[in-house]
Amino acid sequence: MPRPNPPAKTLLALSLAAAFGGFFATALREAPSPAQAAPAAAALQPTVAALPPSVAGQPLPSLAPMLARVTPAVVSVHTKQRIRVSPFGNDPFFRRLYPELTQERINESLGSGVIVDAAQGLVLTNHHVVEGAEEVSVTLSDGRTLQAAFVGSDPDTDIAVMKIRPQNLTAVPLADSTALQVGDFVVAVGNPFGIGQTVTSGIVSAVGRSGLRGLGYQNFIQTDASINPGNSGGALVNLNGQLIGINTASFNPRGSAAGNIGLGFAIPSNLANDVMRQIVATGEVRRGTLGLESQHVDPQLAKALGVTDPRGAVVTRVYAGSAAQAAGLEVGDVIVGANGQRIDTPDALRNFEGLQGIGRAVRLDVVREGRPLQLTATLREQPRSTAGAEIDPRLAGATFAELPERLRQGGLSGVLIESVxxxxxxxxxxxxxxxxxxxxSSGRFADLAGFRANFTQAPAQLILRIVRGNRPYLVPVQ
Structure with a gap:
């Protein structure tokens, strides 16, 4: 599926976003984009890492015994993709006019992966490591190279599942990532810069990290263990040799080529395991939703709503038949917490929803007319796409889908035309x-559910404002 090109401002924001760990060795030799500026240094508490004298009552003079069990489960991931390159870029007119100037090249990339099920040959990696690949192979620590079959992926959590021949494989056991604490010692294993398997160590710098632009649904483990290009999809383990995270991103204001500065992020093992189980069982990830729209609470709005602290997500619309309606949420309610997690913004609420499954009960902390109350909602399925003919006959032939969360986190909103x-x-x-x-012209909307809801009464004149190739267009729909 082609991915939309965001507007210029959004494109700039994305180009300044996280420098993903995937190391791309392309024939085009494209320079890497600068990374998103790291959080303010003042907000980070420096901690000097020093190994404990023992683990589980046993002296630990070296990490080697633990790593001897872990490293056979960490693989290098090699991908190949055929691309067509033209000096005219993506301009369709000139590409058709001068087809002889368009050349086919092989785009190769390197990353990492983790064997988590030796009996089935299941390997976890990042979606961005294998995205668009036509051929994927993995190299084990013993030197064997095996072809990998793509099982499925979830772009919004950046998790992908592959399968290799289950022959003499070693898997790493999964730990409960919710037990992680800031200060716990961790070890990252991967294939940085394509130089071969490498081990780095550090501590957990933060848990539950979110709000990083351009990275989809987020609940990251932050670590100061060195995570460099090529570490993407590799293992973050505890000192017992259990998988606690899948390394996914590193930040550096000078760009990914500058290497690590102690700001690395990993997807918690519990989240990765939940995504993997859904992909293996059904081939896709299904998410729950409250079924509402919300907006920021500024000081003026907070005063009008009787909220002492100007934060949270004020409900501006409740969809009919939604989990929010069944729970008794009303327009004007301010959601300030969910399952004990602080909700400061609509983005935080959307991120929380995106990490929940269908049928999960959510306890909402709400302020209504200045009074606190708690409501419980049971999340319902979030539709991934819908046919245009089901929305309005004038849209027949188009398929509309939710906007990828990484684009939404980058500042874009709306719905994606998936196919025509x-x-x-x-x-x-x-x-x-x-x-x-x-x-x-049918009305305002923030997502696919809102877009659909606007056509309860079809507008006489339908005009869509779209973004295509970084440029906005108005499209009258007849």
């Missing part, structure tokens, strides 16, 4: 796959 059937009404109206619909 050739010769369909949507195609005749000028809609194209990859377009992002950010506004419509």
């Amino acid at each position: 059937a050739r010769g369909s009404r949507a195609a005749r109206n000028g809609l194209q796959a990859g377009d992002v619909v950010i506004e419509a």
Whole structure:
């Protein structure tokens, strides 16, 4: 599925976002984008790492015995993808006019992965490591190279599952990542810069880290263990040799080529395991949703709503038949907490929802007319896509989908046109796959559910405001 090109400001934000650990050795030799500026240094408490004298009552003069059990489960991931390169970039007119100038090249990349089930040959890695790959292979620590079959992936948590031949494999056991504490010692194992398997150590710097632009749904473990390009998809383990996270990103204001500065992030093992189980069972990840829209609480709005602290997500719309409606949420309610987690912004609420499963009960801390109360909602399925004909006949032939969360975190909002059937009404109206619909004359919306809800009474004149190739367009739909 083609991915939409965000507007210029959003593109800049994404180009300044996290420098992912995947190390891309392309024939094009493209320079890496600068990384998102790290959080303010003043907000980080420096801690000097020093190994404890013992673990579980046993002296620990070296990490070697533990690593001897772990390193056979960490693999190097090699991907290949055929790409067509033209001096005219993506301009379709000139590409058609001068097809002889378009060349096919092989784009290769390197990353890491972790064997988590030796009997089935299941390997966890990052979605961005294998995204778009036509051929994937893994190299084990004993030198064997095996072809890998793609099982499935979840772009919004950056988790992918592969399968290799289950022959003489070693798996790393999973730990309960909710038991992690700041200050716990951790070890990262991966293939940085493609130089071969490498081990680095450090401590847990923070847990539950979110709010990092351009990285999808977030509940990261932050560590000062060195995580460099190529470490993506590798293992973050505790001193007992148990997997506590999948390394996914590192930050450096000077860009990924500058290497590690002690700001690395990993996906918790509990989240990675939950995503993997869904992918193996059904081939996809299904998420629950409250079914509401919300906005920021500024000081003026907080005063009007009787909220002493200007934070939270004020409910501006409750969808019919939603979990929010069943729980008794009302327009004007301010959600300030969920399952004991602090909710400061609508983005924080959306991030919380995206990490929950269907049917999960959520305890909401709400302020209504200045009075605190608690409501319990049972999350319902969040639709991933819908046919345009089900929304409005004028959109027949187009398929609309939720915007990838990493683009939403980068500042874009709306819905994605996932596909457009050739010769369909949507195609005749000028809609194209990859377009992002950010506004419509049918009414305001923040996501796919809101877009659908606006067509309860179809507008006489339908005009869509879309973003295509970094440029906004108005599209009258007949």
